Amino acid sequence: MRVVSLAGFLFAFWLALSGHYTLLLIAAGAVCAMLCALVGRHMRVADHEGHPIHLWRGTLTYYPWLVWEIAKSAWAVTKVILHPRLPISPTMTVVRAGQRSTAGVATYANSITLTPGTITVGVSGNTLTVHALMREGAIDLEGGGMDSRVTRFEATA
Amino acid sequence: MSGLPVIVDAASWLLILLGSFFTVVGGIGLVRMPEFYTRMHAASVTDTLGAGFLVLGLMLQAGFSLVTLKLLFLLALFFFAGPVVTHALAQAALHERIPPLLAEDRRGKAGAGGEPEGS
Numbered sequence: 372m373r374v375v376s377l378a379g380f381l382f383a384f385w386l387a388l389s390g391h392y393t394l395l396l397i398a399a400g401a402v403c404a405m406l407c408a409l410v411g412r413h414m415r416v417a418d419h420e421g422h423p424i425h426l427w428r429g430t431l432t433y434y435p436w437l438v439w440e441i442a443k444s445a446w447a448v449t450k451v452i453l454h455p456r457l458p459i460s461p462t463m464t465v466v467r468a469g470q471r472s473t474a475g476v477a478t479y480a481n482s483i484t485l486t487p488g489t490i491t492v493g494v495s496g497n498t499l500t501v502h503a504l505m506r507e508g509a510i511d512l513e514g515g516g517m518d519s520r521v522t523r524f525e526a527t528a
Numbered sequence: 529m530s531g532l533p534v535i536v537d538a539a540s541w542l543l544i545l546l547g548s549f550f551t552v553v554g555g556i557g558l559v560r561m562p563e564f565y566t567r568m569h570a571a572s573v574t575d576t577l578g579a580g581f582l583v584l585g586l587m588l589q590a591g592f593s594l595v596t597l598k599l600l601f602l603l604a605l606f607f608f609a610g611p612v613v614t615h616a617l618a619q620a621a622l623h624e625r626i627p628p629l630l631a632e633d634r635r636g637k638a639g640a641g642g643e644p645e646g647s
Contacts, residue, residue, distance in 0.1 A: 387597045445577040449550065452557035452570055460631035461566055484611035487572040490565070491611075492618040502618065504569040506632055513634070 376424050377417045378408035423474045429527035436520065441486050448487040448504060461502065462509040468497045469518050475525035482517060532589070540588035547582030554578055564621055565628045568614060575610050579603070 382404035386392075389400060411417040419425065451458060466483075468476045480491040480499055488508045493500035503509035512518075532540075550573055557570025583599050590596045622628075 384601075387594065387601070390594050441576050445550070445573050448557070448569060448573050449553050449577075452553055452560060452573070457560055459561070459566055461629055462632045462634055463628060463630055464634035480615070481608075481611040484614050485572075485576065485607070487576055488569055490568055490572075490618050491615055492565075492622055500635065502565050502628060504566055509632075509634060 373417045373419075373422050373424065374408050374412045377411055377422050378404045381407050419472070420474050420477075426474070426524070426527065429524040433520070433524040437482055437485070440482075440517070444486045444488045444508070451505065459504055460506040461504060462506045463492075464501050464503065464509040464513060466499050466501055466512050466515070466518065468499055469515075469522045470497075470525050472525060475521060478524065479518060479521040482521060483512065532591070536588055540585045543581050543585030543588065545585075547578050547580070547585060549578075550574065550581060551578035563629045564626055565618065568618060572610075572614065575606055579606050 382401055385400040385404055386397075389396065408417065411421070416422070468479045470476045470479055476494065476497060476499075480494055483489050483491045483499065483501055488504045489512060490502045491499050492502050501509065501512055503512070554570055554572075554574030557573060558567050561567040561570050580603065583603050587596045587599050590599065
């Protein structure tokens with residue numbers, strides 16, 4: 372099932388990038404997409420972790436929320452950069468990732484890194500080490516708001 | 529731009545200028561920040577808001593076409609590959625024992641997801 376979906380996505384991607392629609396080229400694209408999907412299955416990347424289509428419903432609300440978070444923190448970092456005294460307070464902290472699947476933990480870790488001002492520098496199991504530009508950013512993460520948002524996203528599967 | 533409604537053209541240029549602004553701010557941050565890890569935070573302004581606004585503005589210029597779709601793929605690439613690269617860079621720096629300049633180290637105190645303490 373995931374292999375079929377992966378082949379479908381690859382073929383759509385091929386069509387979008389190609390722009391040439393003759394029978395020969397489209398057939399070649401379809402064959403390539405199927406081959407890649409089969410290789411993907413063989414390499415075990417077409418599983419719930421590498422191709423997590425079961426999360427699609429959650430992405431409809433999670434990504435807009437994440438984009439807004441990114442915009443807010445990017446603006447905060449912008450103000451710090453342009454501030455004459457450069458008021459940074461770099462902080463390292465550890466946060467717990469409450470997600471059950473590896474795809475969930477990876478989503479949380481990547482979301483932390485995507486929001487400017489915080490970077491996940493280490494992952495071991497469910498413990499993330501985070502470097503924050505401002506102390507407040509680290510304390511926000513320790514509060515666990517984003518963590519529970521990602522856990523809810525993961526639970527929509 | 530020929531054939532582009534003035535309002536779309538203006539919105540597009542507004543987005544492109546906003547994107548340029550955040551890109552330049554990221555560059556200024558790179559110069560002003562004191563060390564490696566804090567510089568990475570400044571760079572992330574460039575590849576989120578900077579790249580985001582620029583690509584949105586370019587999408588309006590391209591209109592409803594394959595080019596717009598390709599720009600969308602570009603944004604998706606930033607979105608998914610960006611944090612992986614940033615993470616790899618930061619982790620490599622830690623492995624090389626480049627010491628982060630810290631105002632506070634909460635790794636010991638905070639506990640895994642514990643309550644923030646008022647210190």
